[in-house]
Amino acid sequence: MLEHFSITQLNMYLRCPAQYGFRYVDGLILPPTGALTKGRVVHKGAEHNYRQKAKTQQDVSLEEIRDVTAAAFDKEAEGTAWEKEEDKGRTKDEALMLASLYHQEIASKVQPLFIEHEFIIPTAAGVPLLGYIDVIDDQFIIRDIKTASKAPAGSEAAKSLQLTAYAYAFRELVGREETAVALDYLVQTKQPKAVLLKAKRTQADIDRLLSIMQSVLTAIKGGNFYPNPGNFMCSAKACGYWERCHQKFGGISV
Ligand code: SF4
Structure with a gap:
C-alpha cells in the first residue's frame, strides 16, 4: 500500500508503467x-x-x-x-x-514568499499527494525553474500536471486561488535565454488531475507494469532500465 504519491511518480507511470515498476515496486534507484x-x-x-x-x-x-x-x-x-x-x-x-x-x-x-514549500494533501484516491513547490511569489504566482537544452513548447505550462498539482496544493493550503502558474525556463541553446511560460488553472483541471491519479493508482494496485516503447525516453541512453526491461519483456537490447 502506498503511503503517498508524488507527481514524479504519476508522470513516470504515465510515461512508462514498466519504468515505474522497476523504480517504485522493485526499488531499483538509479x-x-x-x-x-x-x-x-x-x-x-x-x-x-x-x-x-x-x-x-x-x-x-x-x-x-x-x-x-x-x-x-x-x-x-x-x-x-x-x-x-x-x-x-x-x-x-x-x-x-x-x-x-x-x-x-x-x-x-521574482520576490519570493514561500520557497521549496512541502505539501501533503489528501485526495479522493485514498493516497495523499506529496510534493514541493519551488517558489510562490508575492503576486501569488506559483513558479517552477526548469533547465533545458532546447526551447520548450509554448503549451508546456498549460499542460503540466505538476503545475496543476501545485495549484491544487496552494488552494488547499492557502484557501484562495493562485494568480497563475509559471515555468521559468533556462534554455542552453547557442544563445542561452530565459523563457517564461505562464498559464491558468481551473477547478476542472484539478478534477481531471485527481481523476487521472485515481486511474493510475487503480492500475498500480492491479499490478499493471507493462512497457511503453513509444515514449520519448525509451532508448538505451535515456532509460537506465533498458537491459533489465529487455530481459524481462523480451526484444533485442541494442
Ligand atoms: S526501456 Fe523503454 S519500455 Fe523499458 S522501462 Fe525503459 S522506457 Fe520503459
Whole structure:
C-alpha cells in the first residue's frame, strides 16, 4: 500500500508503467545523469538566492549564486552516472552559465514568499499527494525553474500536471486561488535565454488531475507494469532500465 504519491511518480507511470515498476515496486534507484545533476545544482543556486531574498528583499550577488552552484556541483558530481561522452568540467561550466542566466534574467523579477514549500494533501484516491513547490511569489504566482537544452513548447505550462498539482496544493493550503502558474525556463541553446511560460488553472483541471491519479493508482494496485516503447525516453541512453526491461519483456537490447 502506498503511503503517498508524488507527481514524479504519476508522470513516470504515465510515461512508462514498466519504468515505474522497476523504480517504485522493485526499488531499483538509479544514480542521476549528468543532465539531471546540472538541473539540480542550478536549482540549488536559485533556491539559495530566494531564501536570502525572502528575508532581505535583495538578490544575492552573481558570485554568491555561482559559488553555491559550483559547491553543489562538486558534491553531486560524485554520485552522478557520467556517460562516456559527457565531460564533467564542461557540464559544470554549463551549470554556472545557467546560474548566471538565472541571476540576470529571472532573479530580479521574482520576490519570493514561500520557497521549496512541502505539501501533503489528501485526495479522493485514498493516497495523499506529496510534493514541493519551488517558489510562490508575492503576486501569488506559483513558479517552477526548469533547465533545458532546447526551447520548450509554448503549451508546456498549460499542460503540466505538476503545475496543476501545485495549484491544487496552494488552494488547499492557502484557501484562495493562485494568480497563475509559471515555468521559468533556462534554455542552453547557442544563445542561452530565459523563457517564461505562464498559464491558468481551473477547478476542472484539478478534477481531471485527481481523476487521472485515481486511474493510475487503480492500475498500480492491479499490478499493471507493462512497457511503453513509444515514449520519448525509451532508448538505451535515456532509460537506465533498458537491459533489465529487455530481459524481462523480451526484444533485442541494442
Ligand atoms: S526501456 Fe523503454 S519500455 Fe523499458 S522501462 Fe525503459 S522506457 Fe520503459
